[in-house]
Structures are given as structure tokens and as C-alpha cells.
Amino acid sequence: MNDLFFITHTACHSCDLLIRLPQLTPGEKALCPRCGHMIEHNITHGPALSLSFAISALIFMVLSLQFPFLAFEAQGQTQQMTLLQSATELAALNYLPLALLLVLFILPLPTLVLTLLCLALTKQMLGVATHWQKRYLQWLTMLEPWCMVEVFLIGILVSLIKISAMADIILGISFWAYVFFTLCMTASLACLDKRQFWQSLGDRTDV
Amino acid sequence: MSDDHSNSDHDSTAHHDSDHHSNNGSLRVSDYSPGSAAAQGLQCCHHCGLLAPSSQHRCKRCHTHLQLRKKYSLQRTWALLITAILLYIPANLQPIMRTNLLGQEDLSTILGGVVLLWEMGSWPIATVIFIASVMVPLGKMLALIWLCLSVSGSHKRWPRQRTMTYRITELVGRWSMVDVFVVAILVALIQLGQLMSIYPGNAALAFAGVVIFTMLAANSFDPRLIWDKLPPDDDSSHPSHTRKAGDSSI
């Protein structure tokens, strides 16, 4: 087996079928012929789109921490809440594990994932492949399933509908920033094809 | 290999040479399905997808530790799955939320909450919560039990459907967290003292545990095990070029 064989072939992660990687034109997807798992997706301007969405997501996330998130008005009493308060309130009521879970899944982990994505993509676009870049990408893959920003957004909507009957809800600026943060983050991850990324890091397999 | 639109079933042109396949020298061919990388003495890095010989320990491109299959996949999946199932019991029996309205305390369980929402007429949310908190975790655990049992009993039917089940299980896992988030938001938002206050119940944390442990269980299951035990004649839809490349180079 020569070196070229190892570069042009791969195995499906789902069923281990040995596959020769096809030359994809932009917009095309390669699916495993045996189990249907997606092998590669050639996204037009994928890295650039992914990077710009990631940067926008980070900006929106910072914005969503600055302003009131939700306000709640019932029988003359008003209560306002920022995004971080949703966790600190829980911690103050002595539900620390729940508070930690909540804040971990919606703030530090997504921020870390976006930062790693930005770092890896910037270096890739500048054309420098470093050892660290590969680390970033590995960590990114590991942490990605634990980001639950969009699940939290659905959670907000459900709880708003639940209490809308008994109180007036005021959506703050932060709420809208959070919506855009969720959209940008989802788009950023969707525009990244990891196999293409790895390939762009060099067929020089010895880096 | 097929592109976006095409179906894969038309490219089994090289079917006639499949019987040569099982005598490729000293490799442990019989343990793995024909056409698989493992049957040809190859493995794939799970991080970067680079192919390497089975004997290699670290990926040349990303230095990840290489494994032919996930280690102790079934044992770990079972252990995590059983933990999730055990946590599922208090998650459903204990109250997930305590509502204090004008001094009166009201406990609600996950199912109780769904029923209440349904009776109040807000059936769209009732449906969302029912799917996310009842159907998804239950379906996920049943799917993983089925997958584990079918792999250890070396079932040969529906490999593609079972792989699909696994992929869906992996994808929807996070969404069960919705109910935990709803409780957290309501608790943070509604603290009006005697007038109305909401507190989380024991089930909130138990349910978060169910979600996390089923996610870990799905993560430790190796879908390639579904295909490993397949007999040579069962599935022959590999593209011809794959076969040629594999044969000529060994």
C-alpha cells in the first residue's frame, strides 16, 4: 500500500466500510453507500462562513450578558432577570448542582467551542498548520455535543408560554441577542465539515 | 460512494469477486464484514478520518490513539445505560417542580405537568414537553437496549436501520434537557415571596442525570459492531473502486 492509498481512502465511521474519497464539487455531499452516513460535505466557502458565524455568535453572546433578559410582571410586582441570574438565582436558593449544569451547558462550553473554532479557522485561513490547531479541533469535536444553547432557547419559549397566562412578560434586549447567538452558533457548526478541515491541514501526514 | 442524489444500490458491479475476499493472507478477516476497513487490515482515526494500518498505534496526522473498535464498548454502554434507567425512576416519581402560590404548596411531576398543560388547553406545549421529556428519553433507552442486545446476540437483520436508529439516538439526546431548563428558568424568574414562588424538585437533577448518562451511553456504543458480524452474502453494495483498491494493494 502506498501513501496515496491512505490519503485517497477512508473508512465510514458508522459501518467501517472502506471507501475511496470522491472529488466533490462545491455543494456536493458524499454518503456512505452501505449505511448512508455522511462522509464529507463540500460546503461552498465553508470555512469563511463558519468563521464569520462564529465571530458573530461570540459578539451576540457578549451582548446577551449585558442587558436585561426577561422581565415578569404580576399583580403590580415586577421581577427582572439577566441571563446569568438564571443560574445565580438557583445557586442562591441552594440548588448549586442544577445551577452549574445550566450555566455550563449554555455559557462556558459554547464559548469554548466557538473560541476553539475561531482559533482553528483563523490559522487555517492564514495557512499555518500547527500542532495546536489539531488539538483545538479535537477538543471541539469532543465538546460540541454538550453545547445546549438551542435547547435552552426552546426551554425559554416553553416556560414563557407556561407563565404567560398569569403574568405579563417583557422580552429584554438580551433575549434577542441570545436568539441571534443561538442561530449564529448553529450556522457556524453546520458550515464546518471536519473532514475537509483535516484535509486542509495538510496531506503532509507527518506535521 | 454516492453523491447527494444518487442511490447506492446500483454500484454493486464487482460482485463476482467477493469470494476472493476472505483469503487475503494473514488478516483476521472473518471477524469483520467484507468490505470493511478492518477486514483489510486497516483502521480509521476517529478524529481526523485518516486511514492507517491496524498495527499502528497513533494517528500520523493528529496523534490520536488509534483503536480498531471502541474499547469495551458494550460493557460501558450497558453500565451507563443501567445508571440512566435507575435514575429514570426517581425522575418520574419525584416532583420536578414545587409551586408555592399564596402559601399553598403544589408539587408537579413530569407526567403530571404534561397532563395539566393538556387540560389547560395548551396542547402544543404539552406535546413538546411530552416528546422531549417522556418519549425521547424512553425511546433512547429502548433503542440503546435493542442495539446492545442485537449486537451481542449477533443479529444480522436491518443493519442499515439499526445504524440509522443509532444516529437518531445520538442526535436527539440533548433535547430532553428542555424540561430541566424550563424548571431552572421558572425558578429563577418567579421568586415573588409569599405571592408566588417556584422551587426545583428532586426529579430535576435526576432527570438531568438521565439525559447525561444516556448521552454518554450513546457515545460509548460503537455502531460498527452492528456491521461486524454480518455474513459475506448479506450486503454487497460496496462500490467497485473500493474493492479494486483494497485488493490490489494488499
Ligand SMILES: [Zn+2]
Ligand atoms: Zn457506512
Ligand SMILES: [Zn+2]
Ligand atoms: Zn487522526
